[in-house]
Every structure is written in C-alpha cells, then in structure tokens.
Amino acid sequence: xxxxxxxxxxxxxxxxxxxxxxxxxxxxxxxxxxxxxxxxxxxxxxxxxxxxxxxxxxxxxxxxxxxxxxxxxxxxxxxxxxxxxxxxxxxxxxxxxxxxxxxxxxxxx
Amino acid sequence: xxxxxxxxxxxxxxxxxxxxxxxxxxxxxxxxxxxxxxxxxxxxxxxxxxxxxxxxxxxxxxxxxxxxxxxxxxxxxxxxxxxxxxxxxxxxxxxxxxxxxxxxxxxxxxxxxxxxxxxxxxxxxxxxxxxxxxxxxxxxxxxxxxxxxxxxxxxxxxxxxxxxxxxxxxxxxxxxxxxxxxxxxxxxxxxxxxxxxxxxxxxxxxxxxxxxxxxxxxxxxxxxxxxxxxxxxxxxxxxxxxxxxxxxxxxxxxxxxxxxxxxxxxxxxxxxxxxxxxxxxxxxxxxxxxxxxxxxxxxxxxxxxxxxxxxxxxxxxxxxxxxxxxxxxxxxxxxxxxxxxxxxxxxxxxxxxxxxxxxxxxxxxxxxxxxxxxxxxxxxxxxxxxxxxxxxxxxxxxxxxxxxxxxxxxxxxxxxxxxxxxxxxxxxxxxxxxxxxxxxxxxxxxxxxxxxxxxxxxxxxxxxxxxxxxxxxxxxxxxxxxxxxxxxxxxxxxxxxxxxxxxxxxxxxxxxxxxxxxxxxxxxxxxxxxxxxxxxxxxxxxxxxxxxxxxxxxxxxxxxxx
Numbered sequence: 001x002x003x004x005x006x007x008x009x010x011x012x013x014x015x016x017x018x019x020x021x022x023x024x025x026x027x028x029x030x031x032x033x034x035x036x037x038x039x040x041x042x043x044x045x046x047x048x049x050x051x052x053x054x055x056x057x058x059x060x061x062x063x064x065x066x067x068x069x070x071x072x073x074x075x076x077x078x079x080x081x082x083x084x085x086x087x088x089x090x091x092x093x094x095x096x097x098x099x100x101x102x103x104x105x106x107x108x109x
Numbered sequence: 110x111x112x113x114x115x116x117x118x119x120x121x122x123x124x125x126x127x128x129x130x131x132x133x134x135x136x137x138x139x140x141x142x143x144x145x146x147x148x149x150x151x152x153x154x155x156x157x158x159x160x161x162x163x164x165x166x167x168x169x170x171x172x173x174x175x176x177x178x179x180x181x182x183x184x185x186x187x188x189x190x191x192x193x194x195x196x197x198x199x200x201x202x203x204x205x206x207x208x209x210x211x212x213x214x215x216x217x218x219x220x221x222x223x224x225x226x227x228x229x230x231x232x233x234x235x236x237x238x239x240x241x242x243x244x245x246x247x248x249x250x251x252x253x254x255x256x257x258x259x260x261x262x263x264x265x266x267x268x269x270x271x272x273x274x275x276x277x278x279x280x281x282x283x284x285x286x287x288x289x290x291x292x293x294x295x296x297x298x299x300x301x302x303x304x305x306x307x308x309x310x311x312x313x314x315x316x317x318x319x320x321x322x323x324x325x326x327x328x329x330x331x332x333x334x335x336x337x338x339x340x341x342x343x344x345x346x347x348x349x350x351x352x353x354x355x356x357x358x359x360x361x362x363x364x365x366x367x368x369x370x371x372x373x374x375x376x377x378x379x380x381x382x383x384x385x386x387x388x389x390x391x392x393x394x395x396x397x398x399x400x401x402x403x404x405x406x407x408x409x410x411x412x413x414x415x416x417x418x419x420x421x422x423x424x425x426x427x428x429x430x431x432x433x434x435x436x437x438x439x440x441x442x443x444x445x446x447x448x449x450x451x452x453x454x455x456x457x458x459x460x461x462x463x464x465x466x467x468x469x470x471x472x473x474x475x476x477x478x479x480x481x482x483x484x485x486x487x488x489x490x491x492x493x494x495x496x497x498x499x500x501x502x503x504x505x506x507x508x509x510x511x512x513x514x515x516x517x518x519x520x521x522x523x524x525x526x527x528x529x530x531x532x533x534x535x536x537x538x539x540x541x542x543x544x545x546x547x548x549x550x551x552x553x554x555x556x557x558x559x560x561x562x563x564x565x566x567x568x569x570x571x572x573x574x575x576x577x578x579x580x581x582x583x584x585x586x587x588x589x590x591x592x593x594x595x596x597x598x599x600x601x602x603x604x605x606x607x608x609x610x611x612x613x614x615x616x617x618x619x620x621x622x623x624x625x626x627x628x629x630x631x632x633x634x635x636x637x638x639x640x641x642x643x644x645x646x647x648x649x650x651x652x653x654x655x656x657x658x659x660x661x662x663x664x665x666x667x668x669x670x671x
Contacts, residue, residue: 026187034182058188062195065188071172072213073188086175088216092182100179 019051019101020080026073027059031090035074038091046103078102111270116281116300116307117244120270121206122148123306124242126157128204129166136204137168137196139189141212145169155306168196174216183218186226190233197237204240211245231263265289271297280418280454283309299454303424323523326437326472328360329367332542333501336518336527341499344470345522346463348493350479351503355514356533357476359540360501361439362391362398364474368437369401376435377409378426380445384409387441395539408433419446419458426462430469437472443493444477459493498522503533511556516542532558 023039025032036055043051058065058073068077078085078101085100111117125136140148148169152159163169172189193205207230214223234241245260247269261267267287273280281300285293301308325340334340341347351357361377368375377398379387387409388398401407410429412422430438440462447455466473477493494500499521505512514533518526532543543558 024188026185026191029185029187031183031185032187038182059191062192066170066192066196069171071170071174071189071192072184072186074184075188086178087181088174088178089180089182089184096179096181100181 017050017081019047019078020054021051021101022054022056022068022077022079024056024058024065024068024070024073024075024077027057029073032074034090034092035076038094038097039076042091042094042097042101042103046098076100111244111247111272115270115272116283116302117246117270118143118148118208119152119302119307120268120283121208121242121244122152122159123155123157125167125204125206126159126162126306129162130157133166134203135166135168135200136206137170137193137200137202138206138208139170139172139193140208141172141174142209144173145171154304156304157306168200168202170196172213174213180216183222184216185222186213186229190229194233194237197239202239204242205234207241207243209246210243214245227260227263261287266291270300280420299420299457301418301420301424303421303428305428308424308427322470327367327371328474329363330360330540330542332531333360333516336529336531336542337499337521338524338526341472341474342523343472344467345498346466346473346475346496347499347501348497349474349476349501349503350494351476352479352505355503355505356535356540357478357503358387358441359391359394359396359535360503360533361441361474361476362387362394362396363540365407365437365439366391366396366398366401368472369398369406372406373436374433375401375407375437375439376426376429376433377407378429378438378440379409379411380422380440380442381413383411393537394535395537408435419455422446423458423462427465430465430471435471438466438474440473440475442476442478444479460496463493463496494519499524499526 021039023035025035039053043053056064056068056070058070065071070077072088074088074090076087076091076097078087082102085102087097087100091097122138125138128134128136138145138148143151145163149159149163159167170193196202197205214226217223217226230241230243243260243264264287266285266289269284269286271282271284273282282297283300284297285295298309322343324343325334325338326343327334327340328337349357349360365375365377377384377387384402388402391398398407402409408429410426412425443459443462446458463473463475475493475497500519502517502519504515504517506515514535516531516533518528520526529544534541534543
C-alpha cells in the first residue's frame with residue numbers, strides 16, 4: 001500500500017489545520033522524482049509537520065489511480081482543507097503549487 | 110487528424126465498435142475531450158448499441174482534465190499508461206483509441222515534452238502489442254499540422270479528415286496521407302454518415318461476377334423489350350433522359366411494376382417527391398404499385414435534395430440496399446442530386462451508386478432530367494450516360510401544333526437494339542409505344558400520324574377499288590375477245606361447211622354435164638369420125654384428147670395404130 005508520511009520536524013504553532021494530500025507518481029520517472037523533491041521542499045518550508053501526504057505509485061496501484069480519476073503523473077491532489085484541488089506536473093512552479101494548496105494566505109497570516 | 114466536426118471521433122469509435130462487435134476484440138477508448146456519457150449519446154443515432162458494448166467490449170476512460178487543475182511544471186503519461194496497461198491486461202484489449210490527445214499534449218510545457226510523451230506512447234503501444242488510433246485536432250490546414258509533424262513521423266498511418274463547404278453543402282472528406290507498408294489509395298475520399306456510422310466512399314475494385322448475365326429483364330413494355338432485343342440485361346443500368354414531362358417516371362414506374370409482378374424485390378428511390386404521390390400519379394396511367402408496397406415487395410425511399418449532401422443519400426440508399434436486397438432498382442430522378450453541392454461530388458456519387466448497383470447485380474433504371482431536347486445535354490451534366498449500359502432518351506416532337514412524346518434508344522450495350530424512334534402514348538389503361546409514321550424522311554406523330562395513316566388507308570382503299578375495277582374491265586375485255594373468237598370460230602366452221610358443200614356440188618355438176626353429153630351423143634348416135642372432121646372434135650383427135658382416150662372409143666384405136 002501507499003507509503004504514508006506524517007509530518008516531520010518540530011510543530012509549527014501558527015498552523016493548526018492539517019493539510020491532507022495525495023501525490024500520484026509513476027515509479028522512478030524523472031518527473032515523479034522531481035515532484036517528490038519539490039513537494040518535500042514546499043512542505044518542509046511552509047507546512048512543517050501539519051500535513052499528511054499519501055504517496056501512490058500508479059504503476060503499482062493502477063486501480064487506485066483509476067478510481068481517483070488520476071491519469072497523468074506526477075499529479076498532486078489536495079483532499080482537505082477546503083475544496084479539492086488538483087495540480088499536475090513536477091511541482092517546479094512553487095508559486096502555483098502554494099496557491100493551489102491555499103498556502104499563500106496562510107503564510108500571510 | 111482533422112478539424113472540428115470532421116468525423117475523427119466517429120471514425121475512431123467505429124473502428125473499436127467493429128473490432129469488438131464483429132471480431133470480439135475488446136478495446137479501450139480514452140476520451141480527452143468528452144465525457145463517455147456524451148459519447149454514448151452522440152453515438153445513439155448509429156446502430157452500434159454502444160452502452161451494451163461498453164459493458165464487456167469497450168472500456169471507456171474519462172480522461173478529461175478538470176478545468177480547475179493547476180499545472181505546475183512538466184509531467185508525463187507514465188501514470189496513465191500504467192493504468193491503461195492494467196486495464197488492457199484485464200480486458201485482453203487489442204485496440205486503443207486516444208481521442209483528442211492534443212488536449213493533453215497542449216498542457217505540456219514545450220514541444221520537447223510533447224515529443225517525448227508521444228515517443229513514450231509509441232513505445233508503450235509496441236510493448237503492449239496494441240493497435241492504436243490517436244485523434245488530434247488541426248485547425249487551418251497545413252501550418253497547424255506542422256506542430257504535430259513529429260507525430261506524423263512516428264505513426265504508421267496518418268488519416269487526415271477535412272470538412273468544407275461546397276456551394277453551401279458541407280462535404281466531409283478523408284485522405285490517407287501515409288500508411289507504411291501498404292499500397293494505399295491516394296487522394297481524398299468523401300465521407301458520409303448513415304445509420305451504421307461513417308461510410309467512406311472508397312473506390313472499390315471492379316467485382317467480376319462469375320459470368321455476366323445474358324438474362325433479359327422486361328421493361329414492362331413488350332414493344333420496348335423488342336426494341337431492346339428482348340429486354341434489359343440483368344444487372345445492367347439503364348438511363349432514361351428527357352425534358353420535364355416526357356414520361357420518364359412513367360417508364361420507370363412501369364419497370365418497377367413489371368419487376369414486382371415477376372416477384373422480384375424492388376427499391377424505388379425518388380427525389381423531391383414522396384412515394385405516395387408517385388404512386389398516385391402512376392395510377393392515372395394504369396400503373397398499380399400500392400399492392401406491391403403492401404406486400405413489402407416494393408420499397409420507396411424519398412429523399413429531399415435541398416441542403417443535403419449527395420453523399421448522405423448514397424449512404425442511406427446503401428443501407429436500404431442491404432436491408433431490402435432488391436433485384437430491381439429505380440432512381441428517379443438521379444439528376445436531382447446535382448442540384449445541391451458541387452457538381453463534381455454529385456458526379457462521383459452517381460458513379461458510385463451505379464457501380465454499387467452493378468456489383469449487386471441489380472437491374473437499375475435511372476432517370477435524369479435534361480434541359481431541352483438535346484440528349485447530349487446529359488453528357489455535360491452528370492455524365493451518367495457514359496457508365497450506364499443503356500440509354501433511352503425521351504423527347505417532345507413539336508409538329509403541326511402538337512407535342513408528342515418520342516422514345517429513342519441512344520445506346521444499349523450488348524444488345525441489338527432498334528434505331529427507330531417510337532411514339533409513347535399515355536392512357537388510363539397504361540402507356541404504350543406506337544410505331545411512328547415516317548413519310549418522306551419525316552417522322553409523324555400524334556394526330557398527324559393518325560391523319561397520315563387515315564389518308565394512307567383511304568388511298569389504299571381507292572387503289573384497291575381501282576385495281577378491282579381495272580381487273581374487271583380486263584376480264585370483260587378478255588371475255589369479249591373470247592366471245593368474238595367463239596363467234597368467228599362458228600363463222601369459220603360455217604364457211605368451211607359451205608365450202609365443202611359448194612365443192613361437192615360443183616363436181617357433181619361437172620360429172621353430170623359430161624355424162625349428159627355422152628348420153629346425148631349416144632342418144633343422137635353421132636358418128637364419131639364425122640364429128641371429128643366436121644366439128645371441133647378434129648382438134649381433139651390431133652392432140653389426143655384424154656377424155657376421148659378415156660372414154661375408149663374402140664373404133665378409133667385400131668385405126669391409129671395401123
């Protein structure tokens with residue numbers, strides 16, 4: 001089953017809501033590897049340990065991806081809080097990823 | 110590839126349907142542009158029963174990207190292909206369609222990524238032994254197609270779809286621009302949509318039937334059959350041309366009626382006029398088709414030619430041909446097809462229709478309207494006359510204040526046909542052909558023919574009367590001469606009798622006079638000698654009168670001798 005990463009590092013007092021995300025990757029494809037690294041960086045910088053990330057390798061679990069309606073990889077789904085958001089790509093554009101995850105407003109608080 | 114509304118999706122889907130339905134080869138349809146539900150709805154007009162097929166034959170993957178998706182950086186199709194591979198293994202799929210892949214490729218950050226993903230796709234397909242149909246949109250022709258140039262190099266076959274307006278009629282075409290390892294037909298071919306889906310007007314190889322039929326099929330007119338050397342050849346196509354009102358439909362209707370009476374399934378294709386109206390009109394000239402329609406022997410297809418692509422008609426007719434399996438077909442008038450759209454495509458449709466009928470070995474009668482009385486006008490319009498086997502032209506001959514219908518056989522392949530112009534006459538009991546009267550190199554019809562015939566028969570009567578009169582006169586003269594001969598004969602016999610009588614009489618008189626003289630002499634006791642000297646008897650003695658000798662006067666004889 002998918003690897004589950006709980007947040008690491010010390011608790012960030014100003015962030016109370018836990019962000020739930022799923023990252024769909026295709027094995028060790030370059031874009032997937034990049035996406036993991038990019039997401040890790042964003043999470044480390046902005047979310048500290050207040051997030052839960054589910055990493056799904058569609059090569060291993062295609063049925064799961066199909067059920068979730070995920071086709072291209074890498075693909076990040078923000079499950080909560082708020083509306084579901086989908087981001088495709090290797091997440092190299094940090095700004096748009098932050099916006100999709102609703103982190104800008106949070107960061108501004 | 111092709112622009113919007115050119116039939117890419119239908120083409121791809123139809124390929125899957127055919128594979129799943131006819132060859133039991135499952136397939137996968139990846140829809141980037143439409144929701145599968147939408148596709149089902151759109152395909153409901155075809156006879157594919159897509160929802161049923163979707164249960165076990167075709168898997169539909171909704172690959173639309175949500176409009177809320179945010180794109181951040183490069184991505185690839187690896188995940189999707191992994192999903193599809195799993196699905197393929199489960200289904201045993203042999204076919205896969207990527208419909209509108211350009212939607213996805215457009216999201217990739219650059220042409221380099223797009224190319225990379227296309228190559229990934231190709232490798233994946235080869236690895237999975239799948240036959241794929243990938244559709245992509247192109248707008249505005251070649252320049253846009255150049256963006257997908259690398260795709261054209263990658264794939265084995267490229268089919269370009271095109272739709273354009275030809276005289277306000279939308280015409281779809283398909284062109285195979287590339288097909289590796291195949292001797293494909295070059296050029297653009299028209300497409301049509303019918304109940305069975307897309308139909309491509311591909312050129313078909315001429316189908317050689319085992320033997321060209323020599324069977325004759327009646328046209329419904331004994332007279333016309335005999336003009337055609339016994340009727341139309343089975344499987345041949347006959348063109349009837351003529352100006353409006355020259356009874357093209359009547360001839361066609363008669364053919365249909367005759368076919369039904371023989372018990373042959375018949376299809377009557379009419380343009381711009383409904384079947385019920387045609388039947389009603391034909392009834393007025395004694396052609397009854399209603400019963401045959403009821404018995405399902407005869408089927409009517411009535412098409413409206415305004416604003417309908419000729420290709421569509423052909424598709425619908427093809428469906429009817431398959432359903433009804435007719436042996437005889439009437440198309441009336443085929444020329445109506447040329448009214449809309451480009452003439453060149455109408456010509457192509459007509460040609461293909463005729464070839465199709467020929468391949469089915471169906472006997473066809475096709476009518477075509479021509480302007481004016483010149484049959485040559487047809488050859489410039491639809492050019493059916495060149496491929497039709499027989500060509501009958503109907504015309505009006507105006508003479509003596511009348512219009513009369515004339516029928517000419519312009520050509521009839523494989524037939525010793527009459528070259529005589531005939532008059533076509535219509536009446537409530539049915540149409541009929543009359544021998545035309547030709548006099549002095551002029552063809553006479555209608556009342557002129559009637560007059561001429563009446564005149565001729567009067568003259569014949571008169572000639573006959575004259576002849577018998579003369580005959581009688583001659584007989585009389587002969588009899589008179591014979592009578593005269595008989596009279597003369599009698600006369601002659603009378604003459605002869607008279608002569609005979611006269612001759613006998615004369616002889617008798619001579620004898621009696623001689624004897625009388627002798628008698629007289631004897632009675633007078635005349636001395637022969639004295640008589641001799643004193644009377645002319647002296648001369649008798651000197652000359653030796655035979656009579657004296659004959660009479661034998663014994664007294665003189667011895668004296669002379671002494």
